Amino acid sequence: MLNKSIKFLIENKLVALLLLSLFVCWGIISTPFNWDTGILTSNPVAVDAIPDIGENQQIVFSKWAGRSPQDIEDQITYPLTTTLLGIPGVKTIRSSSMFGFSSIYIIFEEDVEFYWTRSRILEKINSLPSGLLPDGVNPTLGPDATGLGQIYWYTLEGRDKDGNVTGGWDLQELRSIQDYYVKYGLASAGGVSEVASIGGYVQEYQIDVEPEKMRQYGIGLGDVVKAVKGSNQDIGVQTLEMNQAEYLVRGLGYVKSISDLEDAVVTSKDYTSIHIKDIANVHLGPQTRRGILDKEGAEVVGGVVVARYGANPLEVITNVKEQIVEISSGLPSKVLKDGRTSQLTIVPFYDRTELIQETLHTLSEALTLEILITILVIIVMVFNLRASILISGLLPVAVLMVFIAMKLFNVDANIVALSGIAIAIGTMVDVGVILAENMIRHLEDEKLRFQENGVEYTTNEIIYNATAEVSGAILTAVLTTIISFLPVFTMIGAEGKLFRPLAFTKTMALTASLVIALFLIPPIAAFLFRKRSLKTATKFVINGLLIILGCIAIFYGYWLGLLLIAFGAVAFLKIRSFISSKQENLISIILSTLAIVILLAEYWRPLGFDRSIIMNLIFVSIICFGLLGVFTVFKKYYDQILRWALEHRLLFLTIPTVVLILGVLIMRNTGKEFMPALNEGSFLLMPTSLPHAGVEENKRVLQQLDMAVASIPEIETVVGKSGRTESALDPAPLSMYENMIQYKSEYMRNNNGERQRYKVNDDGLFVLNNDKYIINPNNDINDDAIYEASKLKTTATNRDLIADDDGEYYRNWRPEINSPDDIWNEIVKVTKFPGVTSAPKLQPIETRLVMLQTGMRAPMGIKVKGPDLKIIEDFGLQLETILKEVNGVKKQAVFADRIVGKPYLLIDIKRKQLARYGLTIMDVQEVLQVAVGGMYLTQTVEGRERYGVRVRYPRELRSNPEDLKNIYVPIKNGTQVPVGDLVDIRYEQGPQVIKSEDTFLIGYVLFDKLDGFAEVNVVESAQARIEQKIENGSLIVPQGVSYRFTGTYENQLRAEKTLSIVVPMALLIIFLILYFQFKSVATSLMVFTGISVAFAGGFIMIWLYGQDWFFNFSLFGENLRTLFNMKTINLSVAVWVGFIALFGIATDDGVVMATYLTQTFDRENPTDKRGIRLATLEAAGKRIRPCLMTTVTTILALLPVLTSTGKGSDIMIPMAIPIFGGMIIDITSYFLVPVLYSWKKEYELKKVYK
16 A cells, blocks of 8 residues: 555656645644745744643632731631532642732642633632631632743833833822723733733822811711712613603712812711811822832833733734734823923833744754755765755655644644754654665666666656665654654653653654655655756756846845856856766765855854854864764775674674663763753842831832842843732732843844844944944954044944944853853842842743742742641751751752741730720721721722722821820710720731641742752752751651652652653564564564664763763864853753654664665575675665764754754753764664674574584
8 A cells, every 4th residue: 555655646746746735835834933925824833932831720819908817828718728629630729828818729630621620610619608708708710821821021111202211100100001001901912811910009099087086076987988988979860851862860979089088078967067178188099019010220010911821822922012002002191391202101021922932043943954964964975966855855844744733733832842853853864865865776776777577667667666665664664763752642740741742743753754755755756867858958048047046146145146056057067068967966066065064154153153154164064074074984994894893793792782881870870850941031030038028128129139130231121029910820928029130142133033243343343323332342352442432332232233244243241251150140149138038040931830830939849738837937947957958959049938927916805895895896896997907998980990998097196006006996975995995915926928738738948959960869868868867866857747848850750750661661662563574573672772772872972961071172262062062961851852762763773774684685595604794794785874874964963953052952952962972872783783683694594504
C-alpha cells in the first residue's frame, strides 16, 4: 500500500503539487509569526511565551468589611472550606483570611474540566445552609482566569502633546475615571475576563459628626443614619397622560452634592429643623484603601487586564490595545496653570506582547539558522545542488505542516512547544538525506539504472526503486523516534503541561517529514532529475530573466540579487561552452555556500552585534568549514579506521565501554532541578515590611524602593504595588510589595522591537536628531575629540537616535553589566532598607506559577502545619535559623512568616456596666463601629458613577485609645455615657494573615538556592540538616506540628517517578519495532548500543559544561565559555526531554547502518571470515555518508541554539546540550554496529564449521 501510493504520486505529479500547495498555504495561514502575505488571510495558532502550567483552580472570594483575620477565618473561611471539600475532583483547598476578606483557592485534579468546576462551586454556594455565614456576607466566584491571566498592566497619566508627563490630576479623579470609564471600556475587549483597579483613592461622602453638638441637641448616631438614608432616594410613580401624551413620572431625590447631604433634616422640634450641617462636617474624602500603586516615586492609578481561561494571550492583548485606541479619544483633558494641555493617557508598564514576540523571534531565528546550516551541510556533503534544494525544501514545508496540526488540535505556540520543532531538525533532515542520497546513487550507479534485460529504467522508475528500497528503513527510523517520545505524553502535573506540547510538535514534525519524504519528494525529484534538453534560445531567456530579477532585487536593497546574477552569468558561460557541466556545478555550489555563510554571519552574529560582519563571517566560516572539514577527513579515513576496529575488536570495544561507564557515573552525581528559569526580560521584587506598618509607612517604603531601583541606568521603568488590586486573583496584604521592574534590552531596538543600527560620527559618538551627541561608554572615542558640554547628552531613546544601517548598535548596558543577573545584583544592592525583608530573584510569570502551585512566593519552602499560629511561627523561626546554616542555601533569602505581629486594640465590653445603664452589646458595638471605622450608609447615583456615604467621628476624636474612651453612648433616659465607663481597652499582637490548607493552619518558611546549586540537592541537604538537629535534640518539634518541604522541585521528583516507569517501556517498544524490522534479537541489540553510547555522551557533555577549564579560552576576543553559555547544567525535565530526543536520532543512524548491512549480507552471502569483513566494509562504506550528514547537520544546527541569548534560550539550551554531546559520541556507533554485526556473522560461521 505504501509503495503503491508513492508510485501513484510519482506518476501523477500534479496531485503532489496540489498537496504541496495546500500544505504551504494552510501553514502560512496558521503560522504564529504573523506573516502578512497580502493574499492569504491569517488565522494563527494561539500564542504565549510559555505554557500555563498552573494548577486547575478556582477562587471563592468573600468580603466582610472591617473584620479582623481571626473573625474572617472563624466565621467565613473555615465553614466555607469544610463545605467545599465535598465537591467531586477537589485535590486540596488553600485559603487566606485577611483584614476584610477571605480568599479560598480550590485546586482540582488535572483531568477535571475548568468550567465544570465553576458550575459545581456555584451550585454549592447557592445551596449553603442558612446561618452558615454572617448576615450580609455573599461569597462570589473569582474570574474565569488563572494566575497567568494578568497579561497587561497600565497606569493613567497626564501627558502633553510630546508625550511628556505633566501631572495636574488628583488621585481620586483618576480613580473615578479608571473605575467608571476605562475599566468597563477595556473589559469589553474580546477574551478579557476582568479589569481590576489599583491605586489612588476611591471617593466617598464623609460625614464627620461632632459628638458635643449631638449631645447638646440630644441626637444620637442612629438619628443621623436614618436622616442620611431618607435623603437619598429616587422613586418611579408610573405614568401620567396629558393631552393624549404619556409622561413617565420620576421623583428625584438622589444626593448629587455635598449641600444635598448638609441640608438633610435630622430632627425637627417646634418648627425648627436640625440639619446635618448643624451637627457634622460633610466633605468628600477617600475610602479606606488596601492597595497602593507607585511609579518611580510618584503615586499613580492603574489597572490590570486579566485574560480569560483558554484565550489566546497575544490576541487578547491586541484586542485590548485596539480598545485603548478607541476609548482614548473619550479620555478627559485639562489646561494646566502653565498653559500646557494635559491629556489623560493609558500608559502600559507590563505588556506580555514583547516577551511573546521576543520568544517567538528567538525560536524563528533558531529555526531559520538551523535550516540555513542544514542547506550548507547538504550542499557541501552531497555536492549536488538539485539534491540539496530537494532536501532543504523539506524543512520549511514540514514546519508549516506542524502549524496546521497545532491549529487543528488547539496546541498553543510557545517556547517549549516550538522547541519540539527545533530539536527535531536532525531527524527531519535524516529522512530526506537517506532518501536523496539513495536516489543519487541509483541515478549514478550503472547497475541500478538498467534492468536485467539491459533496458534503462525511466527517471520515474529509478526514483521509485530508490524510494521503495529505503522506505521501510525510513518508516522504522521515524517510528522509533516517535515512540521514544511517548513517555513525555504520559507526564502529569506541571511537567506534563510544560512538555506535552513539545512532544506533540516533535511528533508532528517527524510525521510531516515522513509524509513529505515518502510522498512529495519522490515526484519532485522525478521532475528535477529528469533528462531535459532545452533549446539554446530558451536557456538564454531563462538565465536573462534570472539576471534581471537579480538587478531588481539589488535595486530594492536585497544583496542576494547578486547571487541570482552570478547564477545567470555562470549559466551563460556554460551555454557558450566556456566551462563544463562539472565546473558549472562546482561554481554554483561555491556561490551557494558563500551566500549561506554570509547569511549565517549576518543573522547569527555569534560574536555579538557589537562586532563587525567581517569578524562574524570569519568566525562562522571557521566553525562551519572546520567541522565539515573534520567530518570530511573522518569520512575519507573511515574505511581504514573500520578495518582496524574489525581486526582489534576487543580493544575497540573498550572505548564505548569506558564512555558508557563515565556516563553512568556522571549521571549519578549530577544535580537535579525541575526547570531552568525563563528569562522574561523583567524582574519582580517581592520584599515585605514588618506586619505593624500602616498605609502611610508602606507607601513611604514602596516609593523609596521604586526610586532606588529607577536610579539604576539599565532600568527602563519600575512600578511598585503595596497590597492588592480589586480582584480575587490578588489577595495580598499591605505589607507585601510587588515591584514590577522592566530593564532595558541589551541593545537599543526600533519601534518594531528589532535591533537597529544608529548613526555614529567619526569620533565614535552617536548623533542625535537635535544635532547633539551622546557618549556611550561601550564605544571607543577618539582621545582628541573636543565638544561643548551643551552638545553632549548621557541618555537617549530610540526616538532621539538616527537610524543608520551603516552605523553601530547602541548598547544600553554599562560595560560591567553582562547579563540580567548583573542587573539583579545591582537591584539587591540598592534595595537594602531597614525594616524590609530580602526577596528571592523572581519574575512575573515565574512568580505567578510558583504561587499557584505552592501558595508561596518563593521557588522553595517549608510548610509548617500546627494547632496554633504562635506555635507555628516559633517553630518556623527555628527552621529559619537552621536553613541559614545549610550549604547551597542563599542566607539572605531565608524568611519565616511573621504571623502573629500585627498590633490589635481589643475592646472588652463590661457586661455588668451595660446592665447598670440598660444597654446591650449591640448598642455599644454600633456606636464604636460608626465612630471609629465609620458606617457605610448608602450609595449616591450620579449618572453612571456610584459613591458611598459614610458617617463617623472626626479623626482627631478617634486617633488613640484615650479618644476612644471619650466616645459617648446614648442611654434610654436621653443622657449619654462615655465608652471608657463601659469597656476595657488593651493592646495585643495578632495575625495579619491566617493561612490554611484543607482547614489546617499553616505557615511558610521561604528560602532560595545559591547560583550553581541544584534545587533537589539543596532541599535534600536542608532535610538532612533538620533531621540531624531533631535527632541530636537541638530542635524539638512541638506536639501537633508537622512540616513538609514544598516547591517546584516536587515536580521534578514526580517527573522522575513517571519517567522511571515509562522510559524503559518506551525503550522496550523501540526494541520490538527494531525486532519486527530485522527479525533478529542480536541485530536489534546492536542498534540499541548506539542509544547507550549516545546517552553516555550526553552526560559527558553536561559534565564538561560545568567544568571551568573546558573551552575557557578566547577566540577573536570572545571567551568561548561565554559564547556557548557554558555553566553548571542540572538534570531537569528539559534535559531529559533532550535525552529522549537523542534516543530517536541515535536509533536512526543504527537502523540505517543495520538495514544496509543486512541487505548486503543477504545479497553477498559471504562464506569466510575475509568475505564477512569485506561485506561489512562495503555496506558501512556506502551508508557512512548519510549517517555522517545526519550527525553533522544535527551538531551544526544546534550551534545557534547553544549560542542563543534571546528570550526562551534558557529552555532550549538544556534540551540541546545532551543532543549535541550525544551525537558527537554517537560517531562511535558508525564502527560499533558494523563491528558487532561482523562479530556475530563470524561467530555464526565458526559454529557452522564446527
